[in-house]
Amino acid sequence: MNNDDDNDDEQPSTTITSLTNDFGQINLLNDSLSNNVDDQQKQQQQSSSIEYISYKDETQMPDIMRLIQKDLSEPYSIYTYRYFIHNWPQLCFLAMDQNVCVGAIVCKLDYKKRKLLRGYIAMLAVDEHYRKRKIGSNLVMKAIQVMIELNADEVVLETEVTNRSALILYENLGFIRDKRLFRYYLNGVDALRLKLWLK
Known part of the structure; x- marks a missing residue:
């Protein structure tokens, strides 16, 4: 009888301990899920504060150059920017946070061998403090539209073979690797040509 009584006493204690552990795990899981939701909401709020605008005039050129010169492997003169932007202003977009330019894309559109009408993404840059918020993807999609x-x-x-973040961005948008261009850049790094068929 004593042995049975001892066993009966132990079972509720064990059950309570188990339940306490389970509740602790549930609370931890709830905290983790809550933190993930909070992070997602913050990202959505941050992303929703970004406004995408078309290129308007020369006063925006310094902002575009400032962003792009930080990221690109080759220096461009202002004449290169003007060549693209003045000829195809409808293919230049800026991402704005309030009055600050935090992203830019510069493209052109012309015929290849008089047959194919080819769009070309010449430059894309996003401020390093604003990355991981789909700004680059949104700029590309606006230009493609x-x-x-x-x-x-x-x-x-074209993008450097070592630029993994750019490769992921474009491949997620449907671009495929078309050709490797050896020692394409002035720094000696190879490039990958990426292509997206629209028809």
């Missing part, structure tokens, strides 16, 4: 409206057949670009 205009290219589609202008009846483009394809879109191409």
